[in-house]
Amino acid sequence: MNLLAVDPVHPDPGAIAHAAEVLRRGGLVAFPTETVYGLGAHALDPEAVARIYAAKGRPSYNPLIVHLADAADAAALASEWPEAAERLAAAFWPGPLTLVVPRRPEIPDAVTAGLPSVALRVPAHPVAHALLRAAALPVAAPSANRSTGVSPTTAGHVARSLGDRVELILDGGPTSVGIESTVLSLVGEIPTILRPGTLSVDRLREVVGEVATLADAPGGKAARPSPGMLDRHYAPRAEVRLYDAGDARAEGEPAQARTAVMAWGPGPHPPGELVRMPADAREYAARLYATLHRLDEAGFDRIRVERVPDTAEWAGVRDRLRRAAHPG
Ligand code: AMP
């Protein structure tokens, strides 16, 4: 593994050219995006894509998001580019929105898990953007961590999770958004959020009108069109449980367990080492994974997390917390 520090706003062209060369010859490069660090590979090279799955221990039924330098490059990978895609791209790209559209046949099955659709995103981070421009390739990039673990928001998190499984890590400092992109499917009749992020359903509706969320889908989970939506995901080593403020009883805690309590409200909170979280959804998202990584490293056995509000802007954080707390 080779860790290369780059300026997050004006990355050194030499470092970017080197990383682009690694991608072009089929190697894995971890790089910062505004959401989390990605583990990138040449998306049209099936052997390179296979290296992503091997490095992460990712199940082959979990498709990858393909990253592009601009909307025109994204549209070139779609067999249909609906009017809604055009409007969403104009409104939110570059940025933390992934669009699922019908795929072109040259995209390897390994990228889409055999689906007839492909997930596309134009990231805003200057390092990601420079790398995509220099490589002049579509880059498949899931989060740069072992499958089901907490996603990395720093290069250090990547190095600790993947170490020698990645050829090069571009260190552009901590990421700003902090949780993964909003994934919106444009394949059905109504645009549908497959994974919530920091870009809320309300903002999407302003641009394309009706937008469904998976929770509204008939049959709920059974009908989910996104095979990668694992119930347990984003989970630290410590056991995570959610609580409501006021419900401060410590239910059956073994005395020896070291407990941390992540709280955003006034309380009361359960016993344990109190970690103050922001009461603003965006700020909370930006800190969430870094906090989970830090508590794992500090050796806590249990993390009690105060439930977050049931509103649209908290949907991304709520989804990650629910899955971090999912047993087994
Ligand atoms: P990750 O790469 O871990 O950030 O996750 C990518 C997520 O995007 C997957 O877990 C899926 O939920 C979703 N996704 C990617 N490609 C598709 C696709 N073709 N159809 C539906 N969902 C997709």
Ligand code: MG
């Ligand atoms: Mg991931």
